[in-house]
Amino acid sequence: MAATYKEKAIVLRAYDLGEADRIVTLFTEGRGPVRAVAKGIKRTGSKFGARLEPFTLLDVILHEGRNLDTIVQTEIINAHAPIRADYGKYLFGEAMLEMIEKSLRENQTIPRLFPALCVTLDVLEGEVADPSLLLAAFDLKVCALIGYHPHLAQCLNCGRETAGEKVWLNLIGGGVVCVNCRAGLDDLIPLAPAALVLMNQLMALDMAAISSSRVSPALAVEILSIAFRFSEAFLERPLRSRAVVLNYLEKGAL
């Protein structure tokens, strides 16, 4: 029997359906990603107004449907206006939403993932020393929460301690290999000692601490590129926001 239910959710994306409706992908706290119809939303004066725009954290009441659920009522908790008012924050934020969208199947829930996105968006909204680090940390942490924790402390192959050494990240193995074990392996990304240290820090620190961290711009871009490639290897598909974000960093503010 069709039922009505209430959820806390973050809007991941919205696309048009016919002349007046829109399909909204909600990341709900209790049911994971849910695709739902917002009827009549494109009409000016719709009861939904701006409540179903990406980044919005809301209380939502949905009605279960045969194919898609229908959004009945919405109440904004946080529209994350500062992210939407800053072009750079918008790009990094969208990349986070895409990471969630691509990581989970519909109705799949992973403990701690919903609060992780909430906290990260709240941090992104404030003062951030280098959003590249925040996004890199977010992607790596999402991989770890889903079960693809990067093995960084020892060589995947021989178990040798890696601290202070140049190592290679093995995307297929999900960790690093040492200089002796790298031969014959494909899909390796060289990782200088500084990059290895930074990756460890991004995994260990919380988002608030990362938001005030700063490294050289080159290292920040390197670590973000690595986080993208690590995530894509895990997701087994490309992240579309990657090129847009990396182009933006390459060209500076524009």
Place this chain on the structure above:
Amino acid sequence: MLYTPPIARLVEELSKLPGVGQKTAQRLAFHLLKVPAAEAHSLAEAIVEARDRVTFCVRCFNFAQGELCEYCMDSRRDPTLVCVVERPQDIVALERTGEFRGLYHVLGGAISPIDGIGPEELRIRELLERVRTEGIREVIVATNPRVEGEATGLYLANLLKPLDIKVTRIASGLPVGGDLEYADEVTLGRALKGRLDL
């Protein structure tokens, strides 16, 4: 259900249209077979003519018949005022107001990283070129008041303001005929920010 080949082909072609499923395609096909032949022929001719004769304006990327669209060819319009929109359909909506006498520029969408659309995928380079060469004084950003449209507006403002021209954004706020009580806080906040002297 099996149809004779011409009907099956018609149903198949119709079902490729956006928002048209198999059922609707069947309904449309049977409708077209029922109406007078002249009516069905007229529809077929309209499709062929539109496809063959409609091009994109080389200046603003609106739909056109020939090199330039009707607005770019109209010498009574103010070429120093350019309104930037996401799609040609938006021009039709703006023209219905009768309030705007400048020219247009169609971006072809809005910046949306989650869809892989960055500034390079839109006709922003062409807009920059127009601003540099056409003596434009003001660019009005009329992208949709959605997250993607707003971000595109921010990007254009960052890009164009250093060129010493005026960059404005169409106002957004309460829908005329609506109730304050039911407005969401984003829309109402926007309306307050964009308030006017009385």
